Amino acid sequence: MQTGRRLPVTFVRGRGCLVYDDAGNEYLDLVAGIAVNLLGHAHPEVAAAVAQQAKTLIHTSNLYFSQPQVELARRLVELSFPSRVFFCNSGAEANETAIKLARKWGARNRDGAFQIITTLGSFHGRTLATVTAGGQPKYSDPFKPLPDGFMHVPYNDLDAIRAATSARTVAVMLEPVMGEIGIVPAKPGYIAGVRKWCDEKGMLLMLDEVQTGLGRTGRWFAFQHHGVTPDVMTLAKGLGGGVPIAACLASPKADVFEPGDHGSTFGGNPLACAAALAVLHVIDRDGLVGHAAEMGEVLHGAIHGLGVKEVRGIGLMQAMEFAEPRAKAFQQACLDARLVVNAVDDHSIRFVPPLIVTAQQIDQAQHTMQEVLK
Structure with a gap:
């Protein structure tokens, strides 16, 4: 049944904060199955x-x-x-x-x-x-x-x-x-x-x-x-x-x-x-509760640096809001750039990555989003 609108990608495997599509392309995942994969994908x-x-x-x-x-x-x-x-x-x-x-x-x-x-x-x-x-x-x-x-x-x-x-x-x-x-x-x-x-x-x-x-x-x-x-x-x-x-x-x-x-x-x-x-x-x-608090601050700062209307959240539960209705186009552009984010409506993007996400991966995501917003 078509109860939702899926994005045009088929993921076939994952490891940690990375997922791979059926063409072998690698994506950085900041959605984690909608806040589900706390330890990332395929944790051993x-x-x-x-x-x-x-x-x-x-x-x-x-x-x-x-x-x-x-x-x-x-x-x-x-x-x-x-x-x-x-x-x-x-x-x-x-x-x-x-x-x-x-x-x-x-x-x-x-x-x-x-x-x-x-x-x-x-x-x-x-x-x-x-x-x-x-x-x-x-x-x-x-x-x-x-x-x-x-x-x-x-x-x-x-x-x-x-x-x-x-x-x-x-x-x-x-x-x-x-x-x-x-x-x-x-x-x-x-x-x-x-x-x-x-x-x-x-x-x-x-x-x-x-x-x-x-x-x-x-x-x-x-x-x-x-x-x-x-x-x-x-x-x-x-x-x-x-x-x-x-x-x-x-x-x-x-x-x-x-x-x-x-x-x-x-x-x-x-x-x-x-x-x-x-x-x-x-x-x-692995101390991931404290790690989530620390990485949440890093993620909050990274999103804030994008110059959007508003950034809000706590820990690894963050969102940014655009002044214009561009969230869904931004979501697709990020997907095209091999970054997975979640547009919850026309203005807001949700970030709920795995608790194991690193500062380096957040920096990578910020760079990708900066390029998308140019």
Whole structure:
């Protein structure tokens, strides 16, 4: 089905931050499968973990325990906050899990409250509930009538959240950095203010860290920049380093699921969990969280040097905005020059490279973009 417009290139292999097309041309990749390939392409330790697990046990279903799943859940909790973990296959599924948790929690603890406050411009997935939760009518309007229970307010506006809160509100669901719309970080004090408001009103704070989590912003999780802890957090994208896996973490307060409430046939299968364990091990061992913070500053400076209208971002999650609607033409020109970047709309370019990107590669990308802009 033609659900999107693909760029005119076919990639056939990759290594690190480089990918190669079917004609043998080499490209520098600053998109990483849309913030997925945290360790770049074909990382040897991830490949080895997947190969070994494939020879051992690929799938059993969640009727039984598996060692890789238990180990991965334990490691995610160690890195984040006291919680229990539900594994699934995509960010949309993880956010669906969060929405279901909030609804059951509201029925139990807030007199049947079910509305979730989200933000305009946000993106939480493509299922019917998550596309409604996201604040982008261009994605949700074709599928009306939409599910009830979501209120959209401007991002970075705490007063708007306060004004939208009612007795029917059960949770606030936010991205610590809005990603799909073109990298819009939370302003200082915003996330902490929302946390305080949720505590005052007896509501859940749910953070969508599908794109921000696992080192991309220069901390293991973006919420750690703000000195708060969410009640629910969702992860996906980079967790498996390219192998589909996602997770929803719920604190003891929010963990209201009982047997039969939710499920996933493939969620947390041994193969995907083995890949994720390898990804987390390499990030930790190689100091890639700190490296992402350092390279984020280098990337920010490199983009800023291009003389565009605006540069924004945190860590290796950066964007630049043109004054004129030239982003898509720029994306194609960069591709022609063997550089992979992402135009999220007519004005904005997103950069979410692998965490292993080097300063030399960023310098190379800056030079290519300078030539394209001449």
